Amino acid sequence: MWPWSKDSDKPAAPASAPAPVLPSTSLPAANKTAETKKEFDPTLPEREKLPKKLQSIVDKSDKEDNFFDELVEGYAPPSTESNVRYAAYAARFRTILLSAHRYVAYTSDIGESFRPVAHPWLVRGAYGISWAYILGDVSYEGYKSYWSNQRILNPQLQLTPRQQKALGIDPTSTAVVPTPAAPGVVTPLEDYRTVMLQRGIFQSLASMGLPAFTIHSVVRYSGRALKDAKNKTIRTYGPIGLGLAVVPFLPTLFDKPVENAVEWVFHKGFETFGGHAAVGDSPLIGREKQLSEKPGNKEKEL
Numbered sequence: 033m034w035p036w037s038k039d040s041d042k043p044a045a046p047a048s049a050p051a052p053v054l055p056s057t058s059l060p061a062a063n064k065t066a067e068t069k070k071e072f073d074p075t076l077p078e079r080e081k082l083p084k085k086l087q088s089i090v091d092k093s094d095k096e097d098n099f100f101d102e103l104v105e106g107y108a109p110p111s112t113e114s115n116v117r118y119a120a121y122a123a124r125f126r127t128i129l130l131s132a133h134r135y136v137a138y139t140s141d142i143g144e145s146f147r148p149v150a151h152p153w154l155v156r157g158a159y160g161i162s163w164a165y166i167l168g169d170v171s172y173e174g175y176k177s178y179w180s181n182q183r184i185l186n187p188q189l190q191l192t193p194r195q196q197k198a199l200g201i202d203p204t205s206t207a208v209v210p211t212p213a214a215p216g217v218v219t220p221l222e223d224y225r226t227v228m229l230q231r232g233i234f235q236s237l238a239s240m241g242l243p244a245f246t247i248h249s250v251v252r253y254s255g256r257a258l259k260d261a262k263n264k265t266i267r268t269y270g271p272i273g274l275g276l277a278v279v280p281f282l283p284t285l286f287d288k289p290v291e292n293a294v295e296w297v298f299h300k301g302f303e304t305f306g307g308h309a310a311v312g313d314s315p316l317i318g319r320e321k322q323l324s325e326k327p328g329n330k331e332k333e334l
Contacts, residue, residue: 177224
């Protein structure tokens with residue numbers, strides 16, 4: 033109290049009260065966690081077959097995902113081997129389109145068959161659809177060829193995660209270590225611009241020129257043959273029916289022969305004017321098909 037007072041004269045500090053003991057709430061949680069661990073069974077349940085409808089949905093989804101992955105990567109098959117482009121015209125030309133492949137390319141020929149009784153805008157519209165298809169087909173073939181060139185010039189593009197997945201390789205695996213490869217050389221024959229020109233010539237001949245000539249000839253000469261028919265329906269629609277009857281046979285008649293002929297001419301032309309360096313080891317025919325092959329498949333063939 034006073035400066036001269038002794039320490040013993042100071043009042044003693046009150047003793048601190050003991051902390052109240054709270055009920056433990058962690059014990060039930062700990063017991064519950066232990067019980068959960070005991071109840072958890074790490075073994076997986078037995079594999080069971082999905083119901084038929086559910087399995088079909090899963091298969092369809094996987095197929096669509098795989099198609100669009102290959103479409104973006106440039107591995108989708110040529111449009112001449114696919115029915116995907118027929119979806120927009122299936123309702124109108126279903127009977128014809130489902131008979132064989134590539135009938136959208138021949139819609140101009142369908143218009144040619146209807147020329148005797150159709151309005152001119154219908155014929156012009158059919159030709160417009162055909163040329164739109166050809167433009168899309170040539171563009172996509174150029175897209176595939178461009179990325180094929182890039183994979184040769186830049187080998188590291190061959191092992192992107194998406195492409196590793198397409199080849200069945202786990203992109204996250206540490207065991208997968210891509211070996212660096214030296215950039216390759218793209219020959220003038222394999223250049224994407226050459227491929228687009230070659231595809232454009234093929235489509236112009238196989239999808240437009242030759243089919244149009246064939247259909248026009250059938251309609252013309254059958255019309256002459258039936259001009260004296262007494263039945264007006266036969267005289268008017270007979271040439272149309274005969275013209276449409278030819279359409280299912282057009283792919284078989286022209287696709288493969290024209291494709292092989294165009295590839296052969298391009299190969300021989302480049303080899304004649306540019307020598308072996310202009311064509312490399314490319315085959316005489318079948319180069320278009322190689323654009324749809326994945327790197328893994330090519331390595332197996334080699």
